Amino acid sequence: MKLKLAGFMLVSLWAVNAHAQNGDAARGQQLSMQGDGSGAPCLACHGANGEGNAAGAFPRLAGLDDGYLYQTMQAYHEGKRTNPVMFMNIDNFNQQDMRDLAAYFASLTAPEPAKPSASAEQLALGEKLALQGDWDAYIPPCSTCHGPNNQGVDANFPGIAGQHASYIKQQLEMWQQGKRTSDPVQLMEAVAKRLSPEQIEAVAAYLASQPATQSAAQQ
Ligand code: HEC
Ligand code: HEC
Incomplete structure (x- = not known):
């Protein structure tokens, strides 16, 4: 796993953003309200x-890595990750505010995964993509980058x-359409562009049904 990751030789490119820690979760909670x-x-x-909302496609923030939360908020703030709704909600925050918000949401426990609404065939296809990939279509397993259980690295x-x-x-779909471009290396664009609509449905349904963290899996 580590070797595979090292093979992509990405880490140094983000090193500047990787030190998001030192946030004050209690203050972050205040700011979030x-x-x-x-x-x-x-x-x-x-x-x-921080559980998000499936109907609105509002992402779950609870339990995500604080460094990721911070750097993606910064990307909205700087207009690199373009979303008019999110920009409006954080444009007046400063760097420390975003560190504190990141610490707060990272400290929350992710809820148990949703009960899958997809068919068994769809979930099986999704699982295969997530853990084994589709090498005929040059699609690596999602877990190569997102960690063994796709719980993040x-x-x-x-x-x-x-x-x-x-x-x-x-x-x-945003990556396929060139609408999410904040990652300087654009690793996801290459992966997303190779996925068929059926594969997107399947892998999304499978991932949503999986525990977000090890501890969620034990509940
Ligand atoms: C009016 C609805 C709305 C409000 C209020 C809102 N957000 Fe969001 N948020 C969204 C939407 C929609 C997205 C997905 C946008 C996209 O496609 O980039 C998002 C995405 C995010 C992401 C990226 C998550 C990920 O997995 O990449 C973070 C972090 C985030 N919001 C933090 C916040 C914080 C912190 C606040 C409060 C200060 C906040 N949001 C308020 C709607 C909202
Ligand atoms: C080569 C490495 C790599 C592979 C393989 C990969 N991803 Fe990603 N993925 C990334 C990176 C890097 C990001 C963060 C991008 C950013 O911050 O803009 C990401 C982000 C994402 C996000 C956004 C998460 C969020 O909270 O906004 C989704 C969804 C996603 N990937 C799905 C997948 C799926 C599904 C697969 C397998 C079919 C996959 N990825 C395979 C590198 C990869």
């Missing part, structure tokens, strides 16, 4: 416990297990 002064409080969309490879299927699908 207040909002940035012009936007809405985070819980309006991301849920009272560090700030650069977010957990995608236990994320809402609607959000996963939407983000994969």
